Amino acid sequence: MYKYDHLDNTLVRERAAQFRGQVARRISGELSEDEFKPLRLRNGLYLQLHSYMLRVAIPYGLLSSSQMRALARIARRYDRGYGHFTTRQNIQFNWVSLENTAEILDDLAAVEMHAIQTSGNCIRNTTTDQFAGVAADEIEDPRPWAEIIRQWSTLHPEFSFLPRKFKIAINGAPNDRAAIAVHDIGLSMLRGPNGETGFTVWVGGGLGRTPMLAKPIRDFLPGADLLSYLEAILRVFNIEGRRDNLYKSRIKILVSALGIDRFRDLVEAEWAHIRDSALRLEGREIARIRARFALPPYDANVDSGPFAAKRFEDAAFARWSAANLFPHKQPGHAAVTVSLKPVGGIPGDMTADRMDALADLADEYSHGEIRVTHRQNLVLAHVRQDRLFDLWRALDSLELATPNLMRVTDIIACPGLDFCGLATARSIPVAQRLSARLAEIDERHDLGELTINISGCINSCAHHHVAHIGILGLEKAGAESYQVTLGGSSAKDASIGKIIGRGFGADEIVAAIETIIVTWLELRHDGERFLDSLRRVGQTPFRDALYGQDSRTE
Amino acid sequence: MTLIDYRNENPMVTDDAWTHVAEDAALPTDRPATLSLQRWKAAREELYGRNLSLGVRLESHERVEEILPDLPRLALIALDFPNxxxxxxxxxxxxxxxRYGFHGKIRATGQVLRDQIDPMRRCGFNEFELAENKDTASAITAFDEISVVYQPAADAQPTAAQLRHRQSGPTMAG
Structure with missing residues (x-):
């Protein structure tokens, strides 16, 4: 993984010291809360309902075991013994005090970590495929490019006060595991006619109040031109983007208002000016960064026999293997998803003790490397198949081996009204009740791939629009009301879910989801995914089941 | 009124020699002055002949492209930050x-905090009027807080990538 040199280290330490000064000026009263707010946000510090929350950056979701141990120490020392992994592949600590934040940042800097640009109207953490570098279907490892984007976007002087937050995702395989269609900029890697690295560039995707899928702006962008093209897009956005209305200030609104063709004309005109500037990437810098992502040395002669035998002997191991393993480009190896979704648990939460234990397992089984996924799980990406059974037993004893990746209990949920000052309803208790109920149904009927995401407000942090079943918590006349969308997807076949009908109360929502699933089971073809059945039959049977046939005229 | 003057890589606190002339006020004859974009556009032909340092103030929604032909005549452009x-x-x-090769002063005005002036400097600003009640003298240390830059901007500071490869000659990506 990327290792800081003295320049990277210096910047992170100086930024921590700078933030220490900003906190001191807030505490002394020199800065008002209004002045401090945009400053603290761009360093990941939120004021939530009960406490400050610090969101720590995990660039493109990649962690070393020693960084994971540092997160565990922070969880113990400054929080209540746990942390919460987010859909942006970051981690947040929900119970920190303002006074402690500078110390936390120093502790982070000591392990090459920081909270730079994890919030605020600036360029956020660039996200990517959690299987980057090891996926069997990959064209090229996107992580060096994500690191190049990280460096370019860090403390970018021109784009530190954008109209709104800005999120970039990059995917290196034909199968999209980075949800590029719902990002401000989505980059999908491909090879040019002469085998050279390039990107198809998408722009203007996003969720929130106005969900939109990104539109293609450039079919092929040579790798060396990546930063100049990003800079051109950001510059057009900075000048042309709306600042009068919070909900209309994302780039998706600008692209939609101008039309993609007009927007492209503006970007290409800007790009013509800067394409041959110092932003052009030099081959030796690309090579330097690529070298830091060299894959670990693999044993070419792993015997897969024991793995097959154990699956045959142990049904629970077989079930976990079927659900939580991903094909590896290196024969005899697998990428393992560590589920942070125990049945009835809080999605994405992890105790300090489990963080430490997982760091040890990463050292023992996966070259000391851990990845955070945008589904709020973790990945050990380099595991020998002949050691999978031992790893599984160790994970199982830590309650980290729920066999549910992309299944109905792999629920994505935002912190919701239990923590977040923006939330209009609770997400976590709904996720917990749903998980407990749906685990039983999945046990009996093998529901296969079925994603459920729960957002506690229209800002859509849990990406409910692109879940097969999305749940949005709103407030109606003083009570929580949960609106259900069906048919979203963030994969290659990306789509925005459609609202099924009126919302459900907090005491009705679990039963409503169960009704949807029971209805589906009656019309499901053998082995069919929920999403495919829905696309085949449409929403009507589900609407009828939820609201009765009489409601059809509504 | 004091401001931070960042020239020759050396920030200092100075008294402001300039007057921001209000919409309906008379132009001073003895000191440099800035005008709003509107007033500049209305009076520029007449002002071209005067032997006086002049500047234009641009609000945040106003675009510099409106005054490109005037740039050689302008000694200062004040860019306003409403929030x-x-x-x-x-x-x-x-x-x-x-892009436009402007060598005069670029001044930041409005709600300017010490926390923005270093990125502003990197973008080409060299004068800073801090927001009301903000301490100008202590703010000049803000330029020393971050010494490493990752991206090229309007300043001459070498980027991290340039420093890393300084030893050898340039090569381009294929």
Missing amino acids: LNDGRHFTTARLLRE
């Missing part, structure tokens, strides 16, 4: 320096 969230003029300053 902490409006960063359009970071781009304006870079365009002035890097």
Whole structure:
């Protein structure tokens, strides 16, 4: 993984010291809360309902075991013994005090970590495929490019006060595991006619109040031109983007208002000016960064026999293997998803003790490397198949081996009204009740791939629009009301879910989801995914089941 | 009124020699003055003949492209920041320096905090009027807080990538 040199280290330490000064000026009263707010946000510090929350950056979701141990120490020392992994592949600590934040940042800097640009109207953490570098279907490892984007976007002087937050995702395989269609900029890697690295560039995707899928702006962008093209897009956005209305200030609104063709004309005109500037990437810098992502040395002669035998002997191991393993480009190896979704648990939460234990397992089984996924799980990406059974037993004893990746209990949920000052309803208790109920149904009927995401407000942090079943918590006349969308997807076949009908109360929502699933089971073809059945039959049977046939005229 | 003057790589606190002339006020005859974009556009032909240092003030929504032909005549362009969230003029300053070759002063005015002036400097600003009640003298240390830059901008500071490869000659990506 990327290792800081003295320049990277210096910047992170100086930024921590700078933030220490900003906190001191807030505490002394020199800065008002209004002045401090945009400053603290761009360093990941939120004021939530009960406490400050610090969101720590995990660039493109990649962690070393020693960084994971540092997160565990922070969880113990400054929080209540746990942390919460987010859909942006970051981690947040929900119970920190303002006074402690500078110390936390120093502790982070000591392990090459920081909270730079994890919030605020600036360029956020660039996200990517959690299987980057090891996926069997990959064209090229996107992580060096994500690191190049990280460096370019860090403390970018021109784009530190954008109209709104800005999120970039990059995917290196034909199968999209980075949800590029719902990002401000989505980059999908491909090879040019002469085998050279390039990107198809998408722009203007996003969720929130106005969900939109990104539109293609450039079919092929040579790798060396990546930063100049990003800079051109950001510059057009900075000048042309709306600042009068919070909900209309994302780039998706600008692209939609101008039309993609007009927007492209503006970007290409800007790009013509800067394409041959110092932003052009030099081959030796690309090579330097690529070298830091060299894959670990693999044993070419792993015997897969024991793995097959154990699956045959142990049904629970077989079930976990079927659900939580991903094909590896290196024969005899697998990428393992560590589920942070125990049945009835809080999605994405992890105790300090489990963080430490997982760091040890990463050292023992996966070259000391851990990845955070945008589904709020973790990945050990380099595991020998002949050691999978031992790893599984160790994970199982830590309650980290729920066999549910992309299944109905792999629920994505935002912190919701239990923590977040923006939330209009609770997400976590709904996720917990749903998980407990749906685990039983999945046990009996093998529901296969079925994603459920729960957002506690229209800002859509849990990406409910692109879940097969999305749940949005709103407030109606003083009570929580949960609106259900069906048919979203963030994969290659990306789509925005459609609202099924009126919302459900907090005491009705679990039963409503169960009704949807029971209805589906009656019309499901053998082995069919929920999403495919829905696309085949449409929403009507589900609407009828939820609201009765009489409601059809509504 | 004091301001921070960042020239020759050396920030200092100075008294402001300039007057921001209000819409209906008379132009001073003895000191440099800035005008609003509107007033400049209305009076520029007449002002061209005067032997006086002049500047134009641009609000955050106003674009520098409106005064491109006038740039050689202008000694200062004041770019206004109405609040902490409006960063359009970071781009304006870079365009002035890097695209339009403006060598005069670029001044930041409005809600300017010490926390913004270093990125502003990197974008080409060299004068800073801090927001009311903010301590100008202590703010000049803000330029020393971050010494490493990752991206090229309007300043001459070498980027991290340039420093890393300084030893050998340039090669381009294939």
